[in-house]
Structures are given as structure tokens and as C-alpha cells.
Amino acid sequence: QDDPIPTLTMRDGKEVPVLGQGTWNMGEKASEAKREIESLRAGLDLGMTLIDTAEMYAEGGAETIVGEAIRGRRDEVYLVSKVYPWNASRKGTIEACENSLSRMGTDRIELYLLHWRGSHPLAETVEAFETLKAQGKIGQWGVSNFDTDDMEELLSVPAGNNVAANQVLYNLGRRGIEFDLLPWCQERNIPVMAYSPIEQGRIIHHPEIIRIAKANQATPAQLALAFLLERDGVIAIPKTSNAARVTENRDAVSLDLSDEDLAALDAAFPPPSRKKPLEML
Numbered sequence: 001q002d003d004p005i006p007t008l009t010m011r012d013g014k015e016v017p018v019l020g021q022g023t024w025n026m027g028e029k030a031s032e033a034k035r036e037i038e039s040l041r042a043g044l045d046l047g048m049t050l051i052d053t054a055e056m057y058a059e060g061g062a063e064t065i066v067g068e069a070i071r072g073r074r075d076e077v078y079l080v081s082k083v084y085p086w087n088a089s090r091k092g093t094i095e096a097c098e099n100s101l102s103r104m105g106t107d108r109i110e111l112y113l114l115h116w117r118g119s120h121p122l123a124e125t126v127e128a129f130e131t132l133k134a135q136g137k138i139g140q141w142g143v144s145n146f147d148t149d150d151m152e153e154l155l156s157v158p159a160g161n162n163v164a165a166n167q168v169l170y171n172l173g174r175r176g177i178e179f180d181l182l183p184w185c186q187e188r189n190i191p192v193m194a195y196s197p198i199e200q201g202r203i204i205h206h207p208e209i210i211r212i213a214k215a216n217q218a219t220p221a222q223l224a225l226a227f228l229l230e231r232d233g234v235i236a237i238p239k240t241s242n243a244a245r246v247t248e249n250r251d252a253v254s255l256d257l258s259d260e261d262l263a264a265l266d267a268a269f270p271p272p273s274r275k276k277p278l279e280m281l
């Protein structure tokens, strides 16, 4: 129960827990705000101190919730937020970041991501990210929804090799990145943040997941998370607005999967045998 959450060292030397908290769908309804804030705080209490958000979520509403949740405990938290692709110009990126900072009531974002590729040249977005870094408004920057060819292109622009993370869809039912993107990132020490790690709740109904979870006295969500936590350089960011589920998800770190369990998961959710384009939600 009390196993510490394993950590990973980011490229700037900061240690982060490999199990963090997502916030998509938070901040949509005022009547839910209290529960959302409480569940994020419960996660912080349990060591899930990496919080992932974005200007997109509830059009700023999620960042406002995050701001409430971290009030008075800012220094415990490793904050991740994202810029919309259409804001990711040289000037627009700076403005978007400043707006995110003010919604969250803070003066810095530890990791700031380009949410997905848009029409602004990567070189301009990277230039803006580097400016924000120099100004101390962000610690590091990264990307999201970038496939291997996008990453290669990113490395070819000035300062592109400062990329500190790539956040992509990754769970048992979406294993495409294991063919090339995941090893590519692992070789370069670029952490992969696995989003929708329990497939937005859908995967917990899969009979094989239910069976293997039961055999381990674990829940299906814990099994889905444990599968990701087995991997080097992967950070999973499940979202829940339910404090009991926060505890459940946190306890996934205590689930050690046997070779037999992993083989059964491979049979039910085969790893890719060839390149598949990166999927997105």
C-alpha cells in the first residue's frame, strides 16, 4: 500500500513521479469544482505531484481548478500545461503561457507542451519556448501527439533538441508506439507521458483485464496503469475527479505483474509488429 511512487529524472535533473494526474474535463461544471479540487489535493497527498493540464481543457477552466488545488502548496507540484497549436506562434505562445500562469495563479510552469502540430513552423514555437525558459516562466518545454517523423523534424530546428517530453496516447489497447516511437524516445532519454492510460475508463470492462486484475487482487484500472509503469521512461497521467479512485490509481504502483500476466496481456493486446501511425484522442 505504501510503496513509494517510482520517479524519473527529467532532463533538467528534476525528479518527477511516474504516476501523475490528468485534468481533462475538469472545470466544465461549477457544481463539480469542489470534488475536482479535492481529488487533485488527495492525489498530491499521495505523492501524485505531477499535474497535467492545458489551456484547452474547459477553455481555461481546468487550469483555474488546478490553481485552486495547488494554492498554498505550489512547491510540491510539477506543473505541466499546453499551448493550442493555433496559438503557437512566436508571440502567441508567450501570450498563451502568460494567460495559463495567471489562471493557475503561479509564476512558472515546469513543463510546457505544444498540444499537437499545427501550421505555425516548429522553429517559431521552439524559439518562443526558449524565450519563456530564459524568462523563467517555464522550466522546460516539450510536445504532444508527435510521431517519430515529427520528432526527427523537431530535432532539426534550432534548439529543437531541448525537447523534454512527448505526451502521447498510450495504453494496453493502443500499443502502436512500442514499435518505434517509444524506443526512439527511450534511446534519447526523452520521457513519454502516456495519456488516456485507462482509455478514458473504457478499458476496465475488458474481460481479460478483469480476469488478470482479479487474480492479482487488483482492480482493472490498477492493472492498466501497472502495465504502463513497467516501462522505462514512461509517466502515466490518469484523470479522476473521485478521491476514492485517486487512492485506487495510486496503489497501482504496488502491483507487480508476473511474466505470466504480461504474456497474457500480450496475447489479449498484441504489441505492434509493424509501424502504425500515432493515434490521437
Ligand code: NDP
Pocket: 021, 022, 023, 024, 025, 052, 053, 115, 144, 145, 167, 168, 194, 195, 196, 197, 198, 199, 200, 201, 202, 204, 221, 222, 237, 238, 239, 240, 241, 242, 245, 248, 249, 281
Ligand atoms: P483516462 O484514461 O485517464 O481516463 C479517465 C476516465 O476514467 C474518467 O472518466 C474517470 O472518471 C475514469 N476513471 C479514472 N480512474 C478510474 C478508476 N480507477 N476506475 C474507473 N474509472 C476511472 O483518460 P483521459 O483522457 O482523461 O487521460 C488522462 C489525462 O491525459 C487527461 O486528463 C489529460 O490531462 C491528458 N490527455 C492529453 C491529451 C493530449 O492530447 N495531450 C489527450 C487526452 C488526455 P472519474 O473522473 O469520474 O473518476
